[in-house]
Amino acid sequence: MARRKMIYEGKAKILYEGPEPGTIVQYFKDDATAFNNQKKATLEGKGVLNNRISEFIMIGLMRAGIPTHFIRRLNMREQLVRQVEIIPLEVICRNVAAGSLCTRLGIEEGTALPRSIIEYCYKKDELGDPLVTEDHITAFNWASPQDLDDIIALTVRINDFLTGMFAAVGIQLVDFKLEFGRLYEGDMMRIVLADEISPDSCRLWDIETQEKMDKDRFRRDLGNVTEAYTEVARRLGVIKESGTVTNIEEVMK
Numbered sequence: 001m002a003r004r005k006m007i008y009e010g011k012a013k014i015l016y017e018g019p020e021p022g023t024i025v026q027y028f029k030d031d032a033t034a035f036n037n038q039k040k041a042t043l044e045g046k047g048v049l050n051n052r053i054s055e056f057i058m059i060g061l062m063r064a065g066i067p068t069h070f071i072r073r074l075n076m077r078e079q080l081v082r083q084v085e086i087i088p089l090e091v092i093c094r095n096v097a098a099g100s101l102c103t104r105l106g107i108e109e110g111t112a113l114p115r116s117i118i119e120y121c122y123k124k125d126e127l128g129d130p131l132v133t134e135d136h137i138t139a140f141n142w143a144s145p146q147d148l149d150d151i152i153a154l155t156v157r158i159n160d161f162l163t164g165m166f167a168a169v170g171i172q173l174v175d176f177k178l179e180f181g182r183l184y185e186g187d188m189m190r191i192v193l194a195d196e197i198s199p200d201s202c203r204l205w206d207i208e209t210q211e212k213m214d215k216d217r218f219r220r221d222l223g224n225v226t227e228a229y230t231e232v233a234r235r236l237g238v239i240k241e242s243g244t245v246t247n248i249e250e251v252m253k
């Protein structure tokens with residue numbers, strides 16, 4: 001079999017050319033990075049978990065009528081997606097104060113926000129993904145005002161969907177990061193959700209114990225990172241009750 005052409009290797013995923021034009025394969029690695037690549041580790045099984053969790057969420061969103069890049073999962077670590085023109089923004093939606101919001105504004109972690117807040121960071125690793133405003137986004141033409149309207153409307157709907165989905169399994173959705181892309185179909189263009197939604201890109205707290213079940217366990221050296229991701233997958237019903245990190249490859253349904 002001919003070797004696939006690699007399109008891009010990121011910090012958490014590798015993109016390969018897909019079987020048909022306009023498709024790509026997203027391969028989920030076990031690599032974890034934080035603080036703009038200053039902290040690195042390999043977390044065995046993370047890629048498998050994120051592939052499955054992201055698949056589950058993308059399918060749920062599509063059923064709720066939200067357009068995404070997702071086509072289908074191919075195997076334990078890969079999914080087939082539509083190739084899009086990525087809008088160079090990290091769209092962050094916050095329900096509870098955490099992370100950089102606390103540092104920036106001096107708000108205590110865990111404070112409920114008066115309403116959900118959307119923030120944007122310009123995707124530029126060399127600059128450390130700086131916070132930008134809607135004015136920067138439209139002035140520099142990273143997205144048009146119409147694109148931005150669509151992005152906001154989709155983000156609000158995704159927040160509603162995810163908040164309910166996680167609450168139903170005893171998890172509080174504190175905040176999350178989204179990426180969007182432009183999908184061209186003939187002479188039509190629409191904005192769709194791209195990339196992944198997983199414990200790498202969401203802050204998830206156990207509703208009862210307030211325990212962190214996301215990448216902050218890695219950022220803050222809290223330990224049991226993959227165990228926490230496994231628990232998220234287990235609660236969502238993505239892996240069997242008995243699933244653990246060590247038998248992760250076997251317990252996948």
Ligand SMILES: Nc1ncnc2c1ncn2[C@@H]1O[C@H](COP(=O)(O)OP(=O)(O)OP(=O)(O)O)[C@@H](O)[C@H]1O
Nearest residue numbers: 010011012013015069081082083084086179194195
């Ligand atoms: N459907 C898609 N079409 C094209 N590119 C995509 C699609 N979905 C995600 N991507 C891009 O693929 C890459 C995924 O790799 P990964 O998440 O490892 O990147 P990263 O290290 O976070 O780097 P980056 O700063 O580029 O996001 C990202 O650059 C993301 O923007």
Ligand SMILES: [Mg+2]
Nearest residue numbers: 010011012195
């Ligand atoms: Mg990424």
